[in-house]
Amino acid sequence: MIQISTKSVEETQRLGAELARIVCAGDLILLCGDLGAGKTSFTQGFGEALGVVSPITSPTFTLANCYEGDLTINHLDVYRLTHIEETRDLGLHELVDDQSVTLIEWGDVIIGALPSGYIEIRFNLGETSDEREIHIQISGSEWEDRLEVIKGIKERLC
Numbered sequence: 001m002i003q004i005s006t007k008s009v010e011e012t013q014r015l016g017a018e019l020a021r022i023v024c025a026g027d028l029i030l031l032c033g034d035l036g037a038g039k040t041s042f043t044q045g046f047g048e049a050l051g052v053v054s055p056i057t058s059p060t061f062t063l064a065n066c067y068e069g070d071l072t073i074n075h076l077d078v079y080r081l082t083h084i085e086e087t088r089d090l091g092l093h094e095l096v097d098d099q100s101v102t103l104i105e106w107g108d109v110i111i112g113a114l115p116s117g118y119i120e121i122r123f124n125l126g127e128t129s130d131e132r133e134i135h136i137q138i139s140g141s142e143w144e145d146r147l148e149v150i151k152g153i154k155e156r157l158c
């Protein structure tokens with residue numbers, strides 16, 4: 001597990017931008033943490049780094065947003081799902097493909113319905129309103145070859 005501390009929204013966005021530089025089509029990223037912990041801010045930086053020009057907003061009420069950039073970004077929020085079976089209705093398996101990258105807010109809630117091979121990023125509130133403690137953990141072999149690069153991101157941010 002890699003732990004990174006950010007001290008502002010901009011640093012959380014920069015972390016997203018740094019990670020966007022190493023993603024591949026087909027990657028799955030779970031964003032976990034309390035309300036207001038930085039999941040959407042991270043996604044904003046991530047999308048900007050991939051050339052998304054439209055505003056990136058939380059998909060809490062729409063459940064899924066799609067953004068076009070260097071890669072298609074599927075941005076989902078599964079907070080309001082009440083049953084894991086609802087992921088079928090959302091078309092989750094169709095979204096996680098080799099043509100796009102998918103970020104799922106509250107993704108830890110539906111881990112049992114996900115394909116193997118993802119990165120989990122957990123956002124925890126810090127001591128001040130802008131500080132975040134972020135824990136990054138990989139699952140599956142898809143991310144193993146990028147683990148050292150992710151560790152390097154930590155060094156660049158600190």
